[in-house]
Amino acid sequence: xxxxxxxxxxxxxxxxxxxxxxxxxxxxxxxxxxxxxxxxxxxxxxxxxxxxxxxxxxxxxxxxxxxxxxxxxxxxxxxxxxxxxxxxxxxxxxxxxxxxxxxxxxxxxxxxxxxxxxxxxxxxxxxxxxxxxxxxxxxxxxxxxxxxxxxxxxxxxxxxxxxxxxxxxxxxxxxxxxxxxxxxxxxxxxxxxxxxxxxxxxxxxxxxxxxxxxxxxxxxxxxxxxxxxxxxxxxxxxxxxxxxxxxxxxxxxxxxxxxxxxxxxxxxxxxxxxxxxxxxxxxxxxxxxxxxxxxxxxxxxxxxxxxxxxxxxxxxxxxxxxxxxxxxxxxxxxxxxxxxxxxxxxxxxxxxxxxxxxxxxxxxxxxxxxxxxxxxxxxxxxxxxxxxxxxxxxxxxxxxxxxxxxxxxxxxxxxxxxxxxxxxxxxxxxxxxxxxxxxxxxxxxxxxxxxxxxxxxxxxxxxxxxxxxxxxxxxxxxxxx
Amino acid sequence: xxxxxxxxxxxxxxxxxxxxxxxxxxxxxxxxxxxxxxxxxxxxxxxxxxxxxxxxxxxxxxxxxxxxxxxxxxxxxxxxxxxxxxxxxxxxxxxxxxxxxxxxxxxxxxxxxxxxxxxxxxxxxxxxxxxxxxxxxxxxxxxxxxxxxx
Numbered sequence: 060x061x062x063x064x065x066x067x068x069x070x071x072x073x074x075x076x077x078x079x080x081x082x083x084x085x086x087x088x089x090x091x092x093x094x095x096x097x098x099x100x101x102x103x104x105x106x107x108x109x110x111x112x113x114x115x116x117x118x119x120x121x122x123x124x125x126x127x128x129x130x131x132x133x134x135x136x137x138x139x140x141x142x143x144x145x146x147x148x149x150x151x152x153x154x155x156x157x158x159x160x161x162x163x164x165x166x167x168x169x170x171x172x173x174x175x176x177x178x179x180x181x182x183x184x185x186x187x188x189x190x191x192x193x194x195x196x197x198x199x200x201x202x203x204x205x206x207x208x209x210x211x212x213x214x215x216x217x218x219x220x221x222x223x224x225x226x227x228x229x230x231x232x233x234x235x236x237x238x239x240x241x242x243x244x245x246x247x248x249x250x251x252x253x254x255x256x257x258x259x260x261x262x263x264x265x266x267x268x269x270x271x272x273x274x275x276x277x278x279x280x281x282x283x284x285x286x287x288x289x290x291x292x293x294x295x296x297x298x299x300x301x302x303x304x305x306x307x308x309x310x311x312x313x314x315x316x317x318x319x320x321x322x323x324x325x326x327x328x329x330x331x332x333x334x335x336x337x338x339x340x341x342x343x344x345x346x347x348x349x350x351x352x353x354x355x356x357x358x359x360x361x362x363x364x365x366x367x368x369x370x371x372x373x374x375x376x377x378x379x380x381x382x383x384x385x386x387x388x389x390x391x392x393x394x395x396x397x398x399x400x401x402x403x404x405x406x407x408x409x410x411x412x413x414x415x416x417x418x419x420x421x422x423x424x425x426x427x428x429x430x431x432x433x434x435x436x437x438x439x440x441x442x443x444x445x446x447x448x449x450x451x452x453x454x455x456x457x458x459x460x461x462x463x464x465x466x467x468x469x470x471x472x473x474x475x476x477x478x479x480x481x482x483x484x485x486x487x488x489x490x491x492x493x494x495x496x497x498x499x500x501x502x503x504x505x506x507x508x509x510x511x512x513x514x515x516x517x518x519x520x521x522x523x524x525x526x527x528x529x530x531x532x533x534x535x536x537x538x539x540x
Numbered sequence: 541x542x543x544x545x546x547x548x549x550x551x552x553x554x555x556x557x558x559x560x561x562x563x564x565x566x567x568x569x570x571x572x573x574x575x576x577x578x579x580x581x582x583x584x585x586x587x588x589x590x591x592x593x594x595x596x597x598x599x600x601x602x603x604x605x606x607x608x609x610x611x612x613x614x615x616x617x618x619x620x621x622x623x624x625x626x627x628x629x630x631x632x633x634x635x636x637x638x639x640x641x642x643x644x645x646x647x648x649x650x651x652x653x654x655x656x657x658x659x660x661x662x663x664x665x666x667x668x669x670x671x672x673x674x675x676x677x678x679x680x681x682x683x684x685x686x687x688x689x690x
Binding site for chain 2: 208220223224226228231234235238254258259261262265269359362
């Protein structure tokens with residue numbers, strides 16, 4: 060491991076000046092100076108609670124719609140049927156948008172349970188549902204309005220926009236949702252720089268806000284029925300409270316954290332480690348394998364937030380993140396000067412050794428996916444007989460190789476290296492049932508931890524499932540969706 | 541332009557445009573939500589009387605009831621009746637209001653009592669009920685014609 064930059068920072072409260080080399084590999088064993096950080100508390104919410112709450116909100120909302128004659132109108136037919144469908148699609152769109160906002164706010168009670176990656180995946184589905192139902196609602200609503208007023212569709216639309224409160228806002232909101240929906244297409248997303256896409260995506264908050272007005276003024280459901288009205292306002296206020304508490308609270312906490320970069324080291328080609336410490340570190344609860352969203356407070360870097368995994372057992376001597384520089388045109392994160400303040404948002408994720416609960420494990424990493432896998436390996440005991448499979452394009456891409464070999468040896472585990480370009484493995488798939496069962500004895504009783512490119516993850520999951528592993532024993536980290 | 545500015549620009553432009561359009565064009569943010577009809581611009585003496593609000597209880601005891609014309613609105617007919625004493629409005633109430641559609645029905649059951657109260661207080665210059673724009677318009681129109689006919 061080559062240390063490319065290492066210096067004392069001269070900050071008064073920097074008590075730990077341990078070099079990054081001595082941290083490597085052996086830091087899990089607490090000495091009198093270095094103590095392991097406490098692990099995060101378990102999530103209090105049960106899956107059934109969350110499901111029950113979601114169902115409750117859905118049933119009450121649709122129940123109010125039913126009570127206001129929604130179902131009767133649909134059965135009776137006529138113009139009212141069109142309007143009832145318009146209301147139904149609108150209600151679903153609004154609920155889905157609130158759900159998407161709550162999911163992306165990643166409040167701790169959900170994040171500890173499901174992990175950031177699953178919340179993001181769910182956010183995506185809630186978001187797509189929102190866009191589809193917003194468009195359907197706009198079309199059906201306009202048609203219904205025009206039919207009721209006995210106007211042509213165009214005049215009906217003009218009438219809505221010109222005369223009804225918050226309807227211009229509602230149509231601007233629809234336009235924003237459509238733009239956000241289009242930006243989800245892989246091609247569009249890839250054509251944009253990540254932050255350009257991210258900032259555009261943030262206009263979704265504006266879209267939800269602009270859509271709210273007409274829900275109260277135009278929809279008779281919330282205009283007349285006071286209970287319905289307060290229910291609806293209550294849902295919006297609750298969502299707002301979760302967003303403020305969860306998003307803004309995180310920023311405040313990280314600003315008060317007073318953490319900074321103590322060292323940056325190069326681990327492999329394009330892969331490096333950032334070491335972070337600070338006075339607030341001792342109070343943090345972190346498990347190896349979790350990740351943080353890191354913002355270095357340096358010129359050109361502070362507004363770029365990227366998720367990075369904790370790659371070694373976190374101790375009072377500091378946290379180590381192992382990252383890959385993607386060769387973007389942005390200032391390089393690995394060039395951050397020691398002493399630079401960083402904002403850490405997290406820890407996030409449930410990709411930790413605790414998931415295995417002491418069972419035997421197999422760890423599978425692709426490329427820089429080795430980062431959280433390395434930390435999980437460190438948290439495994441010899442009784443878990445860890446088997447590590449590392450898939451790399453080049454042997455030089457293997458970060459933390461020496462540490463990992465030491466950890467494997469200390470635990471009596473095995474290391475399988477699969478090195479070479481993809482074409483080499485085209486003929487004999489290393490993740491086919493036969494090769495997996497050969498490499499992994501007792502495969503059915505093991506827990507699997509997988510981190511790497513999506514293609515690798517899906518190939519491995521498929522192979523493991525076919526080899527008889529239960530899906531509840533397979534753990535993935537999919538951050539950066 | 542820095543990298544941040546370049547990446548923020550599309551979102552900022554989109555958000556700014558959205559807010560500007562809503563701010564300039566949305567009826568909710570226009571100065572007056574309710575349309576000012578022709579009948580409002582030409583003030584007649586009757587309007588002035590009607591606007592002065594309720595006459596004293598004593599004169600209202602001997603008030604006569606007058607019914608305004610049926611005004612057809614988009615959602616259905618509106619007709620207002622009023623008790624008048626000495627050319628002054630004592631009390632107004634709708635006798636016909638839109639009930640044809642479910643939504644109109646709901647709006648009317650909530651909006652009509654409110655309009656009655658407003659008309660009794662404020663006469664033809666009543667504030668109106670937001671969300672019941674057309675019913676308000678019809679109400680005002682019928683009441684105006686009622687007062688004009690005195």
